[in-house]
Structure formats: structure tokens, C-alpha cells
Amino acid sequence: MTSRSFKIAVLAGDGIGPEIVGEAIKILKAISDKKDVALELTEGLVGGSAYDSCGEPLPQATLDLARQSDAVLFGAIGGPQWEKLAYSVRPERALLGLRKELGLFANLRPVLAFDELLDISPLKNTIARGVDIMIVRELTGDVYFGEPRGISTDSAGRRRGINTMIYTEDEVRRIAVIAFRVAQKRKKNIVSVDKANVLECQELWRKVVNEVARDYPEVSVRNMYVDNCAMQLVRDPAQFDVIVSTNLFADILSDEAAMLTGSIGMLASASLGDKHALYEPIHGSAPDIAGKNIANPLATILSVALMLRYSLAMPEEALLVEKAVNEVLQDGFRTKDIFQEGKKLVGTEDMGEETLKKLANLLK
Ligand code: NAD
Numbered sequence: 427m428t429s430r431s432f433k434i435a436v437l438a439g440d441g442i443g444p445e446i447v448g449e450a451i452k453i454l455k456a457i458s459d460k461k462d463v464a465l466e467l468t469e470g471l472v473g474g475s476a477y478d479s480c481g482e483p484l485p486q487a488t489l490d491l492a493r494q495s496d497a498v499l500f501g502a503i504g505g506p507q508w509e510k511l512a513y514s515v516r517p518e519r520a521l522l523g524l525r526k527e528l529g530l531f532a533n534l535r536p537v538l539a540f541d542e543l544l545d546i547s548p549l550k551n552t553i554a555r556g557v558d559i560m561i562v563r564e565l566t567g568d569v570y571f572g573e574p575r576g577i578s579t580d581s582a583g584r585r586r587g588i589n590t591m592i593y594t595e596d597e598v599r600r601i602a603v604i605a606f607r608v609a610q611k612r613k614k615n616i617v618s619v620d621k622a623n624v625l626e627c628q629e630l631w632r633k634v635v636n637e638v639a640r641d642y643p644e645v646s647v648r649n650m651y652v653d654n655c656a657m658q659l660v661r662d663p664a665q666f667d668v669i670v671s672t673n674l675f676a677d678i679l680s681d682e683a684a685m686l687t688g689s690i691g692m693l694a695s696a697s698l699g700d701k702h703a704l705y706e707p708i709h710g711s712a713p714d715i716a717g718k719n720i721a722n723p724l725a726t727i728l729s730v731a732l733m734l735r736y737s738l739a740m741p742e743e744a745l746l747v748e749k750a751v752n753e754v755l756q757d758g759f760r761t762k763d764i765f766q767e768g769k770k771l772v773g774t775e776d777m778g779e780e781t782l783k784k785l786a787n788l789l790k
Contacts, residue, residue, distance in 0.1 A: 431466060476488065530699045616668045617668070692728070706726075719773040
């Protein structure tokens, strides 16, 4: 008898999306078969492929499916064939629409330097070794959404661009709570990144984060200015456990941190709200390699691990998926993006298959 069941919406999207999601689904099914849990997977259209079949990148049916699910597994969207479409129906609108409609205000990006891949990091091995950071990015506030915004022209014909950096204390508090909860499950160490020395909005961020900190005395907190954090990430990244920051700063810092590991094909992400969650690799649809069976599926497989941990209450299985990925790398299997001489070059499907074999062993 299965005691637990979860509904998962599978939105593979465009480009390499269907290839990488296909491998991730095999991992989910293996867990569902072995464990006392029923995972009901339902596919939905999203992005350019949804536009081609029904004229919009985020059809109502897909949104309904996502709303009714315990978690969304998302591949990637976009491609050159849709770049000339009106902004309102571009594939990328689907992701923004999902974030907004599902209230996904927290973006979690683990940055993990696998020992086996240290040589492809642009940093020296001695600096990249041991990097295991969780970046918690606020996703629905800040200059990206603040009003007023726009470009206006004065009477002399001079243009003026304006965006508004704005945070309410409630917005800061809810992302800070997520960061502290994440830290509780890790090394209990948070760095909150801001620019409180020059921006009032950021001064409020710092105050509210420090207020929330009082409820989590077991977690240590440091406040760090964003310029210093950008420098520390390349000087001594292993000092960080959890980094929490605003939408704009964390957007930039997370891309910087992603490069510590050497490949975009290895990095997973989770976007969380009060009721919903979406899991996806951080990379895009990689149209240049789509349909060639060379894309790295590991970022999507690692996104499944995050789903197990944060939405399906299966932290042990999450660890097993991460372990399986580690073992596959230790055995020398590499897709093209992480390939080095002396290793075994494999395609998307074989990489998925090897990971599945390792996981099956670990699940025994
Ligand atoms: P991209 O992330 O798709 O690709 C950047 C480079 O990384 C390419 O050379 C690609 O081949 C490589 N790459 C990406 N994922 C890989 C993987 N799993 N394995 C091996 N190599 C991989 O970014 P881009 O080229 O700037 O954008 C392509 C399309 O993706 C655009 O339409 C863009 O709007 C869209 N996009 C979507 C998302 C998303 O769906 N979340 C995110 C970023 C970009």
C-alpha cells in the first residue's frame, strides 16, 4: 500500500528541455517504484512549443495543472524561432507568468563544486574545493517590479530612465524566514547581502533580516555589502553557507557563483512560494545543441533532488540522487560540456542511464 502521493506537473518546454526532463523523469519514477510513494506525473505545454500549438506561451490548462500540483518540474524555454514574436507572447513570458501566478517569491540556487570537476572551474582548485553555497534570491520585488519605471523624454528631448528599488518589510521578512529555515538544515550560517550603507531600501532589508534572526538563535548571521560579497566569492568562496539577498544583487551574485563550479549544465534551482514550488536547471533551452543528445541532464536531475527535499519531504532520497550524480562523475562519465581528456564522453541518455543505475544501487 502506498501511503503518500504527490502530483507533479512536468513542463519540458523547448530546445533541450524535453531531452533533459526525460532523464529526470526516469529518476523520479525509480524513486516512486522503490519507495512508499506514488508520484503522479502530468505533462503540460509551455514556452515556444505551447505558442506553436495554441497561440500562447502559458496556456490556461498549463497554469491550472501547475496550480493543482504539489510541484512543477520545468525544463527550459525559448529559441531563435520565437525571438521576433510580440513581447507578450514570447516563450520567456511563461516563466515570469508562472512565478507570478504561483507566488514563487524565493529562488534557491545551490552552488556545489564537485571534487571531480574542480579542473574545469576557472578558479584554482585550492579555492574552489569545498564550495557548497545555497543562494537564496528574493524573486518578486526590487527594481524589477518597483513603480514608477520607464523611459521618458523632457521638453528639450533628453531621455531619462527610471526604476524604483522598493521592498516592504513583509517581503523582506518572508524571504529571510526561508533563508533561515534553509540554513537550519545546513551549516547554520547566513550571510545577508545588501548595500545598506548608501540605499535606504537596503537599510530596511538589513534591519528586517536582523529582526528575523532573533527567532533563529542557533543560526549565525553576518551582514555583508554586495561589493564585498562579489569580491569574497572569488577570494574565498568556501566561507559561505547560505547567502540571502535582494532580487537584483542575488541575480548577479548567483551567476558569478555559478561559474565557480565551471559548468552551467550542473546547476539546479528551486523557486518556492507559500503554496507552490517549481524546480528547474539554471540554464536555458540551449538551441545550439538541442536534439543532438549531447546536453548535460545533471542540472535537471539535481533539480529533482531539490524537489524531493523541499516539496516531497524525502530528504534521504534527495541525498541519494546527489550521491548517484557524484558517483557517476567519480566513474569518469562526462557530457561534452564537462568533458576532459582521459574521461568517458557520453550523451544525454547515457548520462541519465548511468545515474539511474547508481541510484538503483543506492535505493536497494
Ligand atoms: P543557454 O543557457 O540556453 O545556453 C548557454 C550555453 O550553455 C550554450 O552554449 C548552451 O549550449 C550551453 N548549455 C546550456 N545548458 C546546457 C546543458 N544542459 N548541457 C550542455 N550545455 C548547455 O542560454 P542562451 O543561449 O543565452 O539562451 C538560449 C535560449 O534559452 C533563449 O531563448 C533564452 O531566452 C532561453 N533561456 C531560458 C531560460 C529558462 O527557461 N529558464 C533561462 C535562460 C535562457
